[in-house]
Amino acid sequence: MRYREKKETARIEHCEKCGSTATKNNIYFLKGEYVKVYVECADCGAFVARYTLRGYTSNRTYESLLRNLRSSRFNSGKRTMKAVELFGKDVEEQFQHVRDIIREDEDQRRMEEIIEEDFREEL
């Protein structure tokens, strides 16, 4: 398994009830709280999962970077430049990388198992 060798894995979210991978994101905003995403099965309407957002990147990456920078502190112009230059490129590359992992060797375990067994320290 990829995650045993490389410490990384990926899978597509799916509905526990009907097995569908078609999902809808219901995004909840409350001032002062982290944004929460309630994932709904697009086929049967069941609750699939809830994610708490600590960062957000859209395809308008410079705007996403600005949002991230508003709550972070850089002290070096060089490092900020690096972050600015890499930001959009990194996200796009990571997106393609995750798709490749899923295409080649999708992790079949439940999300809880992956998160709690292998990636607890990352939380």
Add this chain to the structure above:
Amino acid sequence: MELIILTRENIKTLIILAAALAAGFVVSSLNLPGLSEAGRITLGIFTTAAILWVMEPFPLYVTSFIIVILEVVLLAREGGPLQMTGKEYTVFLSPFFDSVVVLFLGGFVMAKAVNRYGLDERISRSILARVGTRPSIFLLGMMVTTAFLSMWISNTATTALMVTVAIPIVKSFPGEEPFRKALILGIPFSANIGGIGTPIGTPPNAIAMGILNQMELEISFIDWMLRGIPVVIILTAVCWFMLCRIFPAGVDRIRMESEEQEPMDRKSKFILSVFLVVVALWLTSSYHGIPSSIVALIPFVVFFGLKLLDGDDLNALGWGILFIIGGGMSLGIAMRESGLSMWIVDLIPFAGMDILMILFIFAVAAALMTTFISNSATANLLIPIVVGVPAVAPETSAVVVALAASAAMILPISTPPNAIAYGSGLVNVRTMIRGGSIITAISIIIIVIFIYLLF
């Protein structure tokens, strides 16, 4: 087992670290007349720190702790050249929780709360909604808002906020309109300038205050503002005038969609109230006698105690910057204790030179350095030296260097705000140099003359 830490980048880091340590060793081995053994070792540590802060193989705060390790191992160990015993070495650790660092921490907490509850965006939008649509006046409103916010929250965060607000307006101009550049450049420039206004505006201010504190020369919060605010006002006005001249507006009005703001909720009102009370206490510390650093703990206790901020906010408080300030102050102690500061000052032929000329030299050196390296690193390296120059009051020298370290606006790498504006793709390097070099030169002149007259 795979050695995952030995990546190509980490190997490069280790090579630079080894080179910096080797350079420090070579320098400390030189037989320099008039410099004690402790002074030579400190010069070696200073050399290593300078190389690491310039090359940035790792974040700047890592260098702060390398400095402490070298100071304690080479200078302050039992039987070492500083003749320290027992726990006396903690003199090099104490700057990391110095009163200035605590003051900055309080500023970070307030900035975090203001950001988390959207007060920064609310303030910026409500000011901009009132400045009208004449391009030059709108630019002035934008720059004043940016400068004001960056006195209290980080220059980086302020720039990110204001660029977000400005981008739709900038994009509403035709592509060849020169005033687009004025709008985008006005934000980082005024963020850099605004940081000058308060002790918590930008790290060089704290470094200057901290090193002066160690010399028992205290500058209070209000003392700093009384000198900083006039400089901010004049520099903002000059910068605005220059940008309007260099990139004149080709349109009469700007197109701006005004959004109706929702009324402030209770939490936001409470945070704003605490913010105002803390600032009032900072400004009146000479009347009530509570030190500014202790006042700075109030927002920490209130916001975290009432769960308006949480553990994630605590982790994101910019501890790295506090460590950079601590590292600079720790290096300053070593330079003073070992006699290195005085030795360097004696080497420079300042005798008979006019005070204004000396201050110009300091300011130009700071601005040149900070064009290429971080303004905190510049302050950390220069302030411990300039405060030893006998011809000038240490307060004047330290403040000139701190302010000039915020005035370099020439390249995208000069400051994080410049890098953010450059990242928008709306200005290129040549445009930034064109606007930034003139404003940097004028800023240096104004800073030197004002601080000379005000101290």
